[in-house]
Amino acid sequence: MRFETMTEAIGNTPLVRIDPAVHGLRNIDLYAKMELLNPFGSLKDRAAWNMARPLLTQAVERGDTVVELSSGNTAKALAVIAGMHGLTFKSVTNRMKVAEIKDLLLLLGAEIDELPGQAECLDPTDTDDPLTRMYHRLAGSGGGYLHTDQYFNELNVDAHLNGTGPEIVKDLDGRAPDYFIACIGTAGSSTGVAAALRQHNPDVRVVGLVAHKSDFIPGIRTIDEVHEVGLFDPDVYDTVETITADDAIDGLLTLVRRCGTLAGPTGGGAYQGAVRHLRAVDAQLAERRSAVFIVCDRVESYLSYLRERRPELFGRAPRRNSLRTVTDAEVGQAATVDVAEAQRWITERRGLVVDLRSPFAYQALHIDGSINIVDELFAELLHGGLPFGRRQPVLLVCPVGEKSARYAALLTRMGHPDVRSLDGGIIAWRDAGAELVRD
Amino acid sequence: MPLHLSPRIGPELRSALAETVLLAQLSDALGSPLGVVLPQQLTGNVVAFRSVFSAHRLSGQIYYAHKANRSNALVRELAATDAGIDVASLAELQHALGAGFVPQRIVATGPKNQEFLWLAARTGVIVSADSVAELAALAALVRDRSLPRVRVMARLSGFTSAGVQLNSRRSRFGVSVAAASEVLDVIEKHADALDLVGVAFHLDTIGLPEKVVALEGCLGVLDECRRRGLRPWSVDIGGGFGVDYLADGAQWEQYTSALTEAVLGRRAPLTWNGHGYGLRAENGHVRGSLNLYPAHRPISGPAYLDRLLRTTAPEQRRPLGTLLLDNMYDLHVEPGRALLDQCGLVLASVLEVREDANGDTIVRLDCNARDVSLEEHGVLMDPVVVHRTTPAGPGPAGAYLFGNLCLEADLITRRKVFLPSLPRIGDLLAFVNTAGYLMDFSATQALRQPIGRKVALYRDDGAWRWCLDEQYWPVHHPVEAP
Numbered sequence: 014m015r016f017e018t019m020t021e022a023i024g025n026t027p028l029v030r031i032d033p034a035v036h037g038l039r040n041i042d043l044y045a046k047m048e049l050l051n052p053f054g055s056l057k058d059r060a061a062w063n064m065a066r067p068l069l070t071q072a073v074e075r076g077d078t079v080v081e082l083s084s085g086n087t088a089k090a091l092a093v094i095a096g097m098h099g100l101t102f103k104s105v106t107n108r109m110k111v112a113e114i115k116d117l118l119l120l121l122g123a124e125i126d127e128l129p130g131q132a133e134c135l136d137p138t139d140t141d142d143p144l145t146r147m148y149h150r151l152a153g154s155g156g157g158y159l160h161t162d163q164y165f166n167e168l169n170v171d172a173h174l175n176g177t178g179p180e181i182v183k184d185l186d187g188r189a190p191d192y193f194i195a196c197i198g199t200a201g202s203s204t205g206v207a208a209a210l211r212q213h214n215p216d217v218r219v220v221g222l223v224a225h226k227s228d229f230i231p232g233i234r235t236i237d238e239v240h241e242v243g244l245f246d247p248d249v250y251d252t253v254e255t256i257t258a259d260d261a262i263d264g265l266l267t268l269v270r271r272c273g274t275l276a277g278p279t280g281g282g283a284y285q286g287a288v289r290h291l292r293a294v295d296a297q298l299a300e301r302r303s304a305v306f307i308v309c310d311r312v313e314s315y316l317s318y319l320r321e322r323r324p325e326l327f328g329r330a331p332r333r334n335s336l337r338t339v340t341d342a343e344v345g346q347a348a349t350v351d352v353a354e355a356q357r358w359i360t361e362r363r364g365l366v367v368d369l370r371s372p373f374a375y376q377a378l379h380i381d382g383s384i385n386i387v388d389e390l391f392a393e394l395l396h397g398g399l400p401f402g403r404r405q406p407v408l409l410v411c412p413v414g415e416k417s418a419r420y421a422a423l424l425t426r427m428g429h430p431d432v433r434s435l436d437g438g439i440i441a442w443r444d445a446g447a448e449l450v451r452d
Numbered sequence: 453m454p455l456h457l458s459p460r461i462g463p464e465l466r467s468a469l470a471e472t473v474l475l476a477q478l479s480d481a482l483g484s485p486l487g488v489v490l491p492q493q494l495t496g497n498v499v500a501f502r503s504v505f506s507a508h509r510l511s512g513q514i515y516y517a518h519k520a521n522r523s524n525a526l527v528r529e530l531a532a533t534d535a536g537i538d539v540a541s542l543a544e545l546q547h548a549l550g551a552g553f554v555p556q557r558i559v560a561t562g563p564k565n566q567e568f569l570w571l572a573a574r575t576g577v578i579v580s581a582d583s584v585a586e587l588a589a590l591a592a593l594v595r596d597r598s599l600p601r602v603r604v605m606a607r608l609s610g611f612t613s614a615g616v617q618l619n620s621r622r623s624r625f626g627v628s629v630a631a632a633s634e635v636l637d638v639i640e641k642h643a644d645a646l647d648l649v650g651v652a653f654h655l656d657t658i659g660l661p662e663k664v665v666a667l668e669g670c671l672g673v674l675d676e677c678r679r680r681g682l683r684p685w686s687v688d689i690g691g692g693f694g695v696d697y698l699a700d701g702a703q704w705e706q707y708t709s710a711l712t713e714a715v716l717g718r719r720a721p722l723t724w725n726g727h728g729y730g731l732r733a734e735n736g737h738v739r740g741s742l743n744l745y746p747a748h749r750p751i752s753g754p755a756y757l758d759r760l761l762r763t764t765a766p767e768q769r770r771p772l773g774t775l776l777l778d779n780m781y782d783l784h785v786e787p788g789r790a791l792l793d794q795c796g797l798v799l800a801s802v803l804e805v806r807e808d809a810n811g812d813t814i815v816r817l818d819c820n821a822r823d824v825s826l827e828e829h830g831v832l833m834d835p836v837v838v839h840r841t842t843p844a845g846p847g848p849a850g851a852y853l854f855g856n857l858c859l860e861a862d863l864i865t866r867r868k869v870f871l872p873s874l875p876r877i878g879d880l881l882a883f884v885n886t887a888g889y890l891m892d893f894s895a896t897q898a899l900r901q902p903i904g905r906k907v908a909l910y911r912d913d914g915a916w917r918w919c920l921d922e923q924y925w926p927v928h929h930p931v932e933a934p
């Protein structure tokens with residue numbers, strides 16, 4: 014395969030059979046459409062390219078900014094495409110909740126505009142949805158934008174009607190699958206693929222998946238939100254079912270651990286939703302059937318999402334000299350000094366004063382002669398052992414004397430014979446009228 | 453299926469509601485509507501906020517935003533705790549002083565006239581200034597009238613974030629952070645009259661990310677103060693901690709889903725004249741946004757504050773609570789709604805129960821939509837029926853609640869509420885947990901209808917007792933000399 018540009022690598026993704034030993038369906042062949050293998054990382058590469066391509070020449074001439082209401086994959090693809098054509102891309106969003114995706118977009122050179130949260134005191138005149146607000150903004154700006162408008166743009170559907178759908182049919186030797194299962198974001202992919210499949214077999218059963226209402230699954234909508242989507246037509250789906258974030262993660266784990274498929278949460282959700290729906294059907298079947306679901310994107314962008322919901326997946330072995338292992342009894346035995354004594358200790362230059370507060374706070378005001386090692390860094394150092402000699406007397410300082418006492422206890426346990434904590438911390442120091450300096 | 457939105461009712465409020473005879477007597481004697489406040493609930497609410505402060509080892513004050521309720525009893529009870537008060541008008545300041553708050557426990561916020569500024573400066577309360585002009589006027593007043601140096605906070609707004617552009621609604625109040633140096637210039641220029649004790653913000657949003665940016669922005673301005681040799685030691689982050697109004701989140705989800713379907717015409721209307729609460733249908737799709745208070749807010753009040761303090765500041769990359777502590781700053785908060793959680797209810801008597809031509813049940817109440825301003829504030833929560841005898845019919849009964857004004861729009865609820873049982877004429881509807889903004893914030897005398905009276909309901913030696921709101925003081929029986 015030799016290409017002139019990366020956009021030529023969009024599409025023609027493999028259709029891969031999921032091992033029956035994994036899904037346990039006896040009469041159904043389950044296939045995954047591997048959209049995660051698109052060059053910019055997701056299914057949305059197809060829609061982004063299909064929507065932007067016809068407008069690019071003009072946009073380049075005018076130097077327009079590409080804009081889209083997107084918090085993820087469409088934004089990512091458009092940012093890359095804009096960059097390839099020397100244009101800037103701006104993503105407008107009120108739901109950018111995944112840190113890695115935000116960072117990735119910034120890395121790609123995108124601008125991100127986050128819309129304000131709901132007012133605490135109701136403003137009855139404020140009834141605009143994010144999309145309407147964005148339209149107002151674009152209208153008010155007097156041009157200069159290429160707005161791909163993914164929630165309403167038929168070219169989003171066409172990308173799948175002419176691409177994703179026919180590819181599936183071709184890979185199934187010219188036959189449509191009996192079942193097609195997909196998550197709904199803009200509804201572009203499910204609508205387009207469903208139409209393409211039904212051209213071959215009007216009886217294809219189409220299952221749309223949306224997020225459970227109180228859940229957040231990045232990239233797809235909840236049962237209420239889906240009604241806001243311009244491309245969404247309930248008649249496309251034989252049934253619309255909900256999946257929870259837990260379902261999505263369970264499915265993701267199956268795909269990444271057992272199927273060689275590094276799928277993101279919606280791929281996992283589609284797998285889980287597919288197996289749940291098909292299991293009920295499977296029992297009644299007398300002949301073989303086939304089903305296809307979509308793996309939209311990759312797992313790597315969702316590590317923080319997973320870490321937040323399943324911290325146990327990231328469990329690491331405990332590290333030595335960890336502050337968490339210090340007992341209250343040890344803290345009780347740690348040496349402390351009050352402000353007056355600390356003042357004497359410091360004037361007589363008896364040892365090292367370590368201020369554990371943040372660098373900004375330290376730089377703003379600190380005890381003269383102290384050095385700053387912020388507690389996180391100090392904790393990190395201690396995992397490796399004592400960062401100063403045993404003959405070096407130390408006075409630890411923190412805001413209220415609590416953290417410093419814990420560290421004093423830990424250092425004592427680590428064998429340091431001469432460490433103490435400032436009782437009441439730097440707040441007591443200030444309240445006693447003792448001197449604070451800045452450089 | 454009835455779509456209930458059952459209110460979250462704590463044990464004290466529940467016990468008060470069980471006093472049906474007392475409630476009926478009060479309503480008969482004092483008229484409808486009747487505001488009932490439970491001042492003693494405040495103590496626990498203050499303690500809950502305090503415990504978040506202590507968990508983060510932070511010092512600072514909890515200033516009750518007086519504007520949330522006009523009650524005397526609530527303010528006087530609060531004076532008996534260690535909380536402070538945020539006053540936003542001359543009359544609120546007079547009220548707070550008279551209720552027993554010493555000036556050290558009072559902060560004056562909001563737009564101020566000359567008289568308000570004078571009384572604030574004269575008594576020595578903290579003045580949270582909205583603009584450079586206000587600071588200049590205050591300094592002139594102090595000098596002109598030979599008043600003592602006034603402690604001031606500078607209210608800021610227009611915070612900006614790096615990287616992601618986080619948009620906030622434009623605010624009428626506060627000085628843009630970009631112009632913070634002008635504030636500091638004025639304070640330095642009038643150092644003899646103004647003593648800067650901190651910076652402040654109040655953002656009208658439920659969005660945590662915006663508050664995170666604002667709080668970190670304040671730290672930046674305080675840093676600038678330190679560079680200049682000023683020594684303010686506090687940040688006031690305003691109010692807006694919210695209340696969880698509903699007992700069951702699933703009901704809220706069911707209701708809002710059903711509303712979406714009703715707007716799309718997929719089910720019978722749930723509202724008067726198909727009102728969509730901000731949603732509308734266009735070509736089979738929903739447009740607009742649900743313009744309602746998020747009545748189901750599991751993370752609200754003290755928990756919301758805790759969440760904010762645990763959030764990592766985007767630039768300094770340490771939790772905000774830790775940063776405040778590192779810098780030795782006090783944290784001040786101004787909760788209104790959240791501090792009044794479970795502190796009151798409004799009683800309204802039923803004037804009429806009928807079925808209209810469409811088959812809808814109408815319950816007409818002797819109060820108007822300004823007396824129980826659930827609709828104005830977008831809070832959807834069912835009332836509790838207080839029967840005098842037996843229900844008029846088995847429940848649940850779907851009904852629209854009409855007010856007593858000769859005005860088409862005077863609906864206490866624009867949605868059909870599902871009452872657990874049908875009331876009779878003379879029965880009472882209790883709108884619970886309405887002390888914060890929903891009781892008297894908007895009450896007017898339109899059509900010469902009276903503004904509801906208010907009583908305080910309190911426990912003394914375990915028993916429920918009551919008095920007129922203005923008669924209430926937090927001492928319930930004479931202490932005898934030993």
Ligand SMILES: Cc1ncc(COP(=O)(O)O)c(C=O)c1O
Binds near residue numbers: 197199202231277280
């Ligand atoms: C991760 C993810 N999964 C699934 C989808 C759904 O695709 P569509 O927008 O075509 O409905 C999206 C769309 O944004 C997505 O980002």
Ligand SMILES: Cc1ncc(COP(=O)(O)O)c(C=O)c1O
Binds near residue numbers: 134
């Ligand atoms: C300056 C200020 N502080 C505090 C509050 C109280 O807000 P809440 O009742 O939402 O806590 C308000 C409300 O308008 C306010 O304007």
